[in-house]
Amino acid sequence: MEQKVSKSVIRRLPIYLSYLKALPDDAPENISATTLATALCMGEVQVRKDLALVSDGGRPKVGYRRESLVADIEQFLGYDNTNDAVLIGAGKMGRALLGYSGFSEYGLNIVAAFDACDALLGTDESGKPILPMRDLGRLCAHRKILIGIITVPAAQAQTVCDELIANGIKAIWNFAPTHLDVPEGILVQNENMATSLAVLSKHLSAQIKNR
Amino acid sequence: MEQKVSKSVIRRLPIYLSYLKALPDDAPENISATTLATALCMGEVQVRKDLALVSDGGRPKVGYRRESLVADIEQFLGYDNTNDAVLIGAGKMGRALLGYSGFSEYGLNIVAAFDACDALLGTDESGKPILPMRDLGRLCAHRKILIGIITVPAAQAQTVCDELIANGIKAIWNFAPTHLDVPEGILVQNENMATSLAVLSKHLSAQIKNR
Numbered sequence: 001m002e003q004k005v006s007k008s009v010i011r012r013l014p015i016y017l018s019y020l021k022a023l024p025d026d027a028p029e030n031i032s033a034t035t036l037a038t039a040l041c042m043g044e045v046q047v048r049k050d051l052a053l054v055s056d057g058g059r060p061k062v063g064y065r066r067e068s069l070v071a072d073i074e075q076f077l078g079y080d081n082t083n084d085a086v087l088i089g090a091g092k093m094g095r096a097l098l099g100y101s102g103f104s105e106y107g108l109n110i111v112a113a114f115d116a117c118d119a120l121l122g123t124d125e126s127g128k129p130i131l132p133m134r135d136l137g138r139l140c141a142h143r144k145i146l147i148g149i150i151t152v153p154a155a156q157a158q159t160v161c162d163e164l165i166a167n168g169i170k171a172i173w174n175f176a177p178t179h180l181d182v183p184e185g186i187l188v189q190n191e192n193m194a195t196s197l198a199v200l201s202k203h204l205s206a207q208i209k210n211r
Numbered sequence: 212m213e214q215k216v217s218k219s220v221i222r223r224l225p226i227y228l229s230y231l232k233a234l235p236d237d238a239p240e241n242i243s244a245t246t247l248a249t250a251l252c253m254g255e256v257q258v259r260k261d262l263a264l265v266s267d268g269g270r271p272k273v274g275y276r277r278e279s280l281v282a283d284i285e286q287f288l289g290y291d292n293t294n295d296a297v298l299i300g301a302g303k304m305g306r307a308l309l310g311y312s313g314f315s316e317y318g319l320n321i322v323a324a325f326d327a328c329d330a331l332l333g334t335d336e337s338g339k340p341i342l343p344m345r346d347l348g349r350l351c352a353h354r355k356i357l358i359g360i361i362t363v364p365a366a367q368a369q370t371v372c373d374e375l376i377a378n379g380i381k382a383i384w385n386f387a388p389t390h391l392d393v394p395e396g397i398l399v400q401n402e403n404m405a406t407s408l409a410v411l412s413k414h415l416s417a418q419i420k421n422r
Contacts, residue, residue, distance in 0.1 A: 005413070010406070010409050011406040014408075014409045015388060015403075022364065077409045078413060078415065083411070083412055093307075096304075097307070103404075146415050147411055147415070154230065155233035171411045171414050173408075173411055177225055177226060177229040179251050181252055189410050189411050193314075194229065194317055195222040196384060196400045196402055197225075197314065197317040197318070197384075198225045199221050200294070201294055205292070207357075207396070
């Protein structure tokens, strides 16, 4: 049984997961929705519903076996199947993501980066290849890549997005600070650091004015 | 006049800004809300309202002078005042952010990183210092730092958050995949890459099942 699950549930699950995985080895074997809700300052009813969606291992008054719950959430999120991804734009941000080993924990493996600038081609520090754009189609087809990460400047992002979709990409992780137009069935997840910085900066200027 | 402005407006402004700044030098001198709305696939009424909030330079049938509009948005967002920040957690993600020069465009300057692990102390590739945690208070007080960036593992994030607030930090940019408890008046901006990855991964597994 796979129900239609809202994005907000999917966004909360990694928070439960990281809490559960960070517990020390000698923590109690079972954990209840109540304990989890209290620890994470979240609503108990919400946590209970979320967990019931992904696991049928909950027992009244006992809770969930911690280990099974971790496995159930990981399976639900697809972390047990590694997703290969390509990254376009090997500037500073792109190379930072390319070299970040932490994504493997979430089932993401960046296979290669691509860039239009010849000077950047070769391999990065972590040994991953930075390839010319003309190799994109062949690699995507050969490795059946479904995730594309965009780290080019805003002005080039739509062109790159179109090229990714033309090469079979179904989900786009967009770090360019711009809106992307995509056909139905393609997911765009925006990671707009510029907007985050704007929120921070605006909060501070409001605070300073109110002093 | 400074009105109370919603977070969603503040999140859209950097999108206008990056579009305007990416236009070629020989683009028309004036730009209308309609043109901007069409280019970014956004509602015209919304764009018109947003721009009117930050600039009084709009003229009927003519629009805004592009250059003045860029300056007005930047001033509104506080990008013309550089905000100094400290970063806690000099692992891969932390060092990637520390070395990323692109933030300066948004008025963010990461002054130094801090880490509890002695082996990471020194300077990073870009020449920025990685300091021991005991130096945090002195540096924050001396440079009057108001922004803290958290790139430690989830299990350490709350402790680090409390320490930042104790040292006068008013706005926190949180990259740790966990909820942070903060007193009123402190802003937390979550940049949860784990949740983004969960959304991507879930979208793909649903797609594959529906084939």
